[in-house]
Amino acid sequence: MTFIRLEKLSKAYGDKAIFGDIDLVIARGQICVLVGPSGCGKTTLLRTVAGLTAPDQGRIFIDGEDMTEAPPRRRDIGMVFQQYALFPNLTVEQNLAFALEHHKRPKAEVKRRVGAMMELVGLTEKARARPHVLSGGQKQRVALARALVTEPKLLLLDEPMSALDAQIRKRLREELKRLQKELGFTGLFVTHDQEEALVIGDRIAVMQEGRFQQVGTPLEIYNAPASRAVARFIGDFNVLEPADIQRVFGRASDCAWAVHPEALGFAEPAPAGAGNGPGANARITAVRLLGSILRYELEADGLSLKLDALNRPDAVPLPEGAMVAVGVAEQNIRKLRS
Amino acid sequence: MADRFSAMERRSVLDRLVIGVVVILQVLPVLAVSLNGIAVEWSGSVLPEGLTMRWIDQMVADPRFFESIEHSLVISIATLALSAVVAIPAVLVAHCYLPVLDRWLAALVVLPYAVPSIVLAVGLLRLYAGNYGVVLTGTPWILIFGYVPLGASFYYVPMKSNLRGLPVTEILEAGRVAGIGDATILRRVILPSVAPALVVGFVMNFALAISEFVYANLLVGGFYPTLQILMNVLDSGSGHLLSVLIAAYFIIVWAATSILIAVTSRRRGVA
Numbered sequence: 001m002t003f004i005r006l007e008k009l010s011k012a013y014g015d016k017a018i019f020g021d022i023d024l025v026i027a028r029g030q031i032c033v034l035v036g037p038s039g040c041g042k043t044t045l046l047r048t049v050a051g052l053t054a055p056d057q058g059r060i061f062i063d064g065e066d067m068t069e070a071p072p073r074r075r076d077i078g079m080v081f082q083q084y085a086l087f088p089n090l091t092v093e094q095n096l097a098f099a100l101e102h103h104k105r106p107k108a109e110v111k112r113r114v115g116a117m118m119e120l121v122g123l124t125e126k127a128r129a130r131p132h133v134l135s136g137g138q139k140q141r142v143a144l145a146r147a148l149v150t151e152p153k154l155l156l157l158d159e160p161m162s163a164l165d166a167q168i169r170k171r172l173r174e175e176l177k178r179l180q181k182e183l184g185f186t187g188l189f190v191t192h193d194q195e196e197a198l199v200i201g202d203r204i205a206v207m208q209e210g211r212f213q214q215v216g217t218p219l220e221i222y223n224a225p226a227s228r229a230v231a232r233f234i235g236d237f238n239v240l241e242p243a244d245i246q247r248v249f250g251r252a253s254d255c256a257w258a259v260h261p262e263a264l265g266f267a268e269p270a271p272a273g274a275g276n277g278p279g280a281n282a283r284i285t286a287v288r289l290l291g292s293i294l295r296y297e298l299e300a301d302g303l304s305l306k307l308d309a310l311n312r313p314d315a316v317p318l319p320e321g322a323m324v325a326v327g328v329a330e331q332n333i334r335k336l337r338s
Numbered sequence: 339m340a341d342r343f344s345a346m347e348r349r350s351v352l353d354r355l356v357i358g359v360v361v362i363l364q365v366l367p368v369l370a371v372s373l374n375g376i377a378v379e380w381s382g383s384v385l386p387e388g389l390t391m392r393w394i395d396q397m398v399a400d401p402r403f404f405e406s407i408e409h410s411l412v413i414s415i416a417t418l419a420l421s422a423v424v425a426i427p428a429v430l431v432a433h434c435y436l437p438v439l440d441r442w443l444a445a446l447v448v449l450p451y452a453v454p455s456i457v458l459a460v461g462l463l464r465l466y467a468g469n470y471g472v473v474l475t476g477t478p479w480i481l482i483f484g485y486v487p488l489g490a491s492f493y494y495v496p497m498k499s500n501l502r503g504l505p506v507t508e509i510l511e512a513g514r515v516a517g518i519g520d521a522t523i524l525r526r527v528i529l530p531s532v533a534p535a536l537v538v539g540f541v542m543n544f545a546l547a548i549s550e551f552v553y554a555n556l557l558v559g560g561f562y563p564t565l566q567i568l569m570n571v572l573d574s575g576s577g578h579l580l581s582v583l584i585a586a587y588f589i590i591v592w593a594a595t596s597i598l599i600a601v602t603s604r605r606r607g608v609a
Contacts (some may be wrong), residue, residue, distance in 0.1 A: 052511050073517035085508035098526075099516035132392060158569040 002064075003028040003186045004049070009058030011044055018044045019210035022058065026187065026203065031187035033201035035194060036232065040192045041210040043082075043158055049188060050156050051075050053277055063153055078147030079184075080160040084139045086131040092118065092142050093127040096149045103150075120179065127292055137168040144176070150182065154196050155187040161196065165251045194234045198222060206230050227338040231258035238264065239336070240307050248301045249278035256336040261295065261308040263332035266318075267325030279327035287317050298326065368588055375581035393578040401584070406568040409478065413554075413564060414547035414594070416482045421489040421543050426536070428490075429497045430524060434506050444498075447491035458484070460557040477561045482551065484553050485546060494540035496535035504531055537602045541595050546592060565590075 004026040011018045019041035021169075026032045034042040047053040047061060051072035060068045067075050087095050096114045105113075118124045121141040124138075131139055140160055147155055161169045172198060180187065191197055197204050198218045205215045214226040225231035231239050237258040245253045267279055282300035289295075290308075294317055298305040307326060309315070318324060375393055377386030397403050432440040450458060462484045466474035474480040506528060513523035529536070551566040559567065565587050572580040 050515060052514065072511075072515045077515055079512065081505075081508045081512060083505045083508055085505050085512040087509065087512075087531075088504065089527060089533075101517060102516075102518050102522065108534045146512075146516075155373075156515075190605045 001028050001029075002026070003060040003062070004032075004188070005059075006049070007059045007061070009045070009048060009054065009055050009060065011041075011048060016208055018209070022212060024205060024212070024215065024239040028186055029180075030182045031189055031200055032203045032205060032206035033189045033191060033197040034207055035191055035197035035201075035338050037335070038192055040207045042192075042207050045207070046156055046158055046188060046190045049154075049330045050077055050079055063086070076145075076153040076210050077156055078150060078152035078154070079096075079156040080140075080143045080147050080158065082162060084131075084143040084160075086139060086142055086146070087247050088131050091128050091130055092123055092134070092256040093141055096130070096146050099150050106242050117149045118146045119191065120182070121175070132296060134290070136164045137172060139171050140164060140168075140172060141175070143181070148179070148185065153186065154284060155185045157187060157189045159190055159192065161191070162193075169196070176200060192329055196215075198234075204232060204234075208233070223291065224334055226254060228258075228336050231334065231336060235260055236306065237261075237334075244303045245278075248280045249282075251278050253335075258336050259328050261306040262293075264307040264326055266307070266309070267327045277328050277330040279325055282324055282326050284318055284320050284324060287320055298324070302328070344430070365454070368585075372585040372588070373582045374578060375585045377578065383509075387597075389539075392575070393582050397579050397582040397586075400579075402563065402568055403586075404573075406563050406565045407586070409562055410548050410565040411590070411594075413481055413562075414544050416478070417485040417489060417547040418543045419533060420482060421486045421493065422540070423533075425487060425490040425493040426497070427441055429494050429501075432497065432526065434510065434524070435503045436521075443494065447494040448463060450487045451491070453497060455552045456556070459553055462553075462557060474541075476558075476561050478558060481557045481562070484557055485543075485550065489539075489543040489546055492546070493536070493539035496530050496538040500532040500535040501528075504528070537599055540598045540602065542596065544594055545591060548587075 004024070006022050006024040009022040010020040022045060024032070034045060036042050044053055048055050051067070051070060051074075056243075058067055058068070062075055062077075082107050087098060090098060090197055091271050093279050097110050098115055100110045100113060106191040114126075118127055121144060123138065123141055123145065126134060126142075128138065131157075134142065143160065144157075147157075161172055164172065176208060179185075189197075189200055191200075198221075200259065201218055203215065204221045206213045206221060214221060214230045216224075221230065222235050224238065225234060228239050231237040237260060239286065240248075240325055242253045243253050244256055278302045281328065282298035282305060285293060285295055286297040288297070291313065292311050293313070294296065294309045294311045296307040296318070298308065300309055305326065373386060375391050376382055376391065378388035378390045378392075380386040395496065409556050428443065431519045463475060466472055466480045466483070468475075475485065509521055509527060510523055511518065511528070548564075551570065555570065557563075561572075565583065569580060569585060569587075571585055572583060593596050
């Protein structure tokens, strides 16, 4: 069931278009992630949905109601800001209770909701702490709890994890997904981190230069990028132009190919695609360890390629400078028309 | 490890020594002036030749003493209140909503210090002498209106420094999204968060108004004698009486500053 509908939204500052022609539908209880490089307009779009920035054109519907002109307070939203925007002079408990008390909710209800929310995000012990003594992860959880305590229809998150280190980010992503399952809120999440987008999003909208390049589920976006721009941004694809394909793989193609690094395999000793797909000879220029993955950087007739191999405990990495045969299975080639 | 510890200990002793010397240098003149106020005679010797309450009794019996204290307190409290009412909202509004105005404000608060006092005083006399429809000469208001622009920078500089450390725009937006108006957020979140700056502003404004002489002498002089004017009058007479007056001045400034800090700190605690 559609909960958010954006129709032909556009915004410009003077001559500079920030975003345009934005159509988006988010179902109730889903998290949609807006992902794209810095400056692509995703935060402005989020602020437009929040009512903090007015669109130049287009309509915003929330739960079937046209909210395009409505002030933020009427939209029934919660928002987590990039720098958290916690109230620095108030304790964690007071931060959460502030809006409820302002709206004259009964004291017993305020206490119950604040208590429940602090427990949900694991901050009961920090109830009387002020924001400046909290860690980045704790601040982020307070911001999330403050946004959720009013039980908004829609939760907006503006790069809420960008200031955190990788380990805490990973944990908080899982926590956010758990909270969404428990509370069932609808969310619009902005990030420039493609991995974060794939983990958090029920749907992903890839945005570049103020336009949606592709909207779909994480699997659709990752496995079937619609354009070169999406392939380059999501999944770290090898994007091969027709001339490169002809020269390196000896195949004629009327469109570009996108090949995942993990879809490219060594022809010797364990061919991933050689035999039933195109292959080429390449030289290993660098080997990098990415945790469970070994990333080989290759050079094949002037073309740079990336190849990911599973880093098994018994695996012996091939040396830099070695000549190898690489190949890709036909079904793992994504053809890009734009 | 032991070497490092003893080096730290040596440094700590040195730190305390330096701080002690600074404190003595600051306190000694105050003590000396106060002691002179109760000295029978103090010239040509390290310590006074005897102690007496005579100078205090004489000073307290002088009607100008309490009059000047009253005048100074009226001027200081009025300056404090008026400059707070004018400067604090102006700094907040300029920072939060009008960055263009903020640049002008930064220039304006230093302007009174760039102009010689005599020029400003003559300008204020001309402005408030009825040439532009406002007559304040001969009243304490001319002095208060003279001090307010001078005191604005005491709010502006520390407040700006505090506000720069706050994500004010995001805090206001967080309030708007939650249905809380800007006025409530400014009053209950932003202002308490810059309370240390306000304390500095209050204390500095009070200290300016109660200790300033040049403007007081030029703008009100004998019409509305303040502590500083009386000090100037007594300067040509008894040094003991002047010492009593200066000691009283120190006590008033210390008491008022303590009250200001206590009140603002308690309010911060409540927020």
